[in-house]
Amino acid sequence: xxxxxxxxxxxxxxxxxxxxxxxxxxxxxxxxxxxxxxxxxxxxxxxxxxxxxxxxxxxxxxxxxxxxxxxxxxxxxxxxxxxxxxxxxxxxxxxxxxxxxxxxxxxxxxxxxxxxxxxxxxxxxxxxxxxxxxxxxxxxxxxxxxxxxxxxxxxxxxxxxxxxxxxxxxxxxxxxxxxxxxxxxxxxxxxxxxxxxxxxxxxxxxxxxxxxxxxxxxx
Numbered sequence: 686x687x688x689x690x691x692x693x694x695x696x697x698x699x700x701x702x703x704x705x706x707x708x709x710x711x712x713x714x715x716x717x718x719x720x721x722x723x724x725x726x727x728x729x730x731x732x733x734x735x736x737x738x739x740x741x742x743x744x745x746x747x748x749x750x751x752x753x754x755x756x757x758x759x760x761x762x763x764x765x766x767x768x769x770x771x772x773x774x775x776x777x778x779x780x781x782x783x784x785x786x787x788x789x790x791x792x793x794x795x796x797x798x799x800x801x802x803x804x805x806x807x808x809x810x811x812x813x814x815x816x817x818x819x820x821x822x823x824x825x826x827x828x829x830x831x832x833x834x835x836x837x838x839x840x841x842x843x844x845x846x847x848x849x850x851x852x853x854x855x856x857x858x859x860x861x862x863x864x865x866x867x868x869x870x871x872x873x874x875x876x877x878x879x880x881x882x883x884x885x886x887x888x889x890x891x892x893x894x895x896x897x898x899x900x901x902x903x904x
Contacts, residue, residue: 686732686809689714691722691748692767693740697792701735708802716740719747726755726762733763733786733809738775749775761786763808768792771819780813785889788814788850807850813889814850835877843870847889 688710692698695717702712714725718741726734734755740747752764765788766779779787788808794816795801804814836844839860846856853867860867875881880891 686710686805687713687729688805689716689722689725689729689731689734689736691716691725691734691736691740691751693717693737693744704798704801705735705805708798710802718742719751722748722751723754726751726764727758730759730762733765733805735765735767735805738766738768738770738772746775749778753778756782756784760784761811763811764788765790765805765808765814767795771816776815776819785811785813789819790814790816791818794818804850812850813848815848817849820845820848836874840870840874840877843867844874844892847871847892 688705690698690701690705690712692701692715698715698717702715705712713731714729716722716725722734722736722740734752736748736752738746738748740751749766752766756762756764760782761784763786764779766775767790768775769792771791776789779789786808788804790801790804807814842860843856846859851859853871854864856862857864857867874892875888878892880888
């Protein structure tokens with residue numbers, strides 16, 4: 686994969702670059718500020734980008750802003766956000782264009798290289814890779830009075846694991862169910878949410894968005 690790494694801390698940035706190169710991937714650009722990040726994303730148009738949320742010049746949300754700007758100009762540009770904190774708004778904004786190719790991991794919960802590279806590959810493939818803590822934050826107030834209210838507890842569990850970017854087989858392993866059973870749960874979840882297979886949209890992303898939109902209406 687061709688990857689851009691945007692991280693203002695030198696040691697962390699070089700560490701990520703070294704890790705990715707050790708796994709055989711090409712880092713085609715790096716950035717240490719928000720403006721540099723946007724420039725690198727638009728110049729290189731990588732297969733996926735690793736981006737810190739808080740970067741100079743103000744150290745607030747320049748990395749996220751650069752990612753969103755780039756995805757507006759290059760729809761579906763895959764980005765994996767690294768952060769020290771869980772911010773529901775950030776995850777909502779990243780998912781809002783329904784294009785997929787989005788990840789949100791917490792820096793202190795990336796425990797090994799295989800886990801990190803696996804998440805990158807899912808994002809590069811147009812899927813999602815959300816940390817369990819991020820998913821828990823997103824789903825902490827189940828919506829009622831909407832289509833979400835019709836989901837069973839098992840369907841909600843499957844939906845939460847979808848948000849992490851897990852395949853049906855991986856969800857089955859987590860819930861100790863067969864892949865066939867998970868396939869049935871995903872189908873009923875999509876049906877209850879009114880999400881149909883049109884051959885283009887990422888239905889898993891749309892399902893997570895349905896939950897977030899319902900939750901936002903309750904804010």
